[in-house]
Amino acid sequence: MLFPVILLLSFICGYLFPWWVGCIMAFGAAIIFGKRSSWAFWSGFCGISLAWIALALLKSFPNEHILATRVAHVFHLPNWGLLLTVTALIGGLAGGMSALSGLLVKQAFEKG
Numbered sequence: 117m118l119f120p121v122i123l124l125l126s127f128i129c130g131y132l133f134p135w136w137v138g139c140i141m142a143f144g145a146a147i148i149f150g151k152r153s154s155w156a157f158w159s160g161f162c163g164i165s166l167a168w169i170a171l172a173l174l175k176s177f178p179n180e181h182i183l184a185t186r187v188a189h190v191f192h193l194p195n196w197g198l199l200l201t202v203t204a205l206i207g208g209l210a211g212g213m214s215a216l217s218g219l220l221v222k223q224a225f226e227k228g
Contacts, residue, residue, distance in 0.1 A: 118149045118156065122163030122215065130171040135207070138164050139214035146218030153219060160215025165208035172200055 122145050126138035142160040150156045176184045176196065184196035193199050 118145060118151075118215070119159040119163050121145045121149055122159055122211065123167055126164045126167040126211065127170060130167055136210075138167065138207075139210050142211045142214040143218035143221075146215040147222045150215070150219035150222055153216060156219035157212040157216040161208040161212030163215075164211025165204040168207040169200060169204050172203060176200075 122142045125141035125145060129137045129141055142164060146156045146160065172184070181196045184199055188194070188196045188199040191199065191202075193202070
């Protein structure tokens with residue numbers, strides 16, 4: 117249940133708000149729906165990674181990846197696909213850590 121919630125919330129927030137709002141959504145979703153630490157991290161990682169990939173592709177396909185290719189060359193990457201991979205890893209780590217933090221906060225208040 118945690119993965120689809122994070123995926124949906126971060127995808128919707130990607131259109132309306134800055135990038136870090138998806139991390140807040142992952143944190144909140146893990147507080148409400150989180151059960152285990154490993155699931156929380158991977159749900160946040162995969163949810164935000166897939167949302168960022170989808171958002172990047174939706175914005176990159178209409179211009180035939182021209183801007184993404186130019187940004188990739190600025191970072192000395194050979195093509196836009198590698199830039200997309202790096203973007204997904206960075207977003208995934210931020211989302212995974214956010215979801216894990218939310219679950220750990222939930223567990224701290226349950227025990228205390």
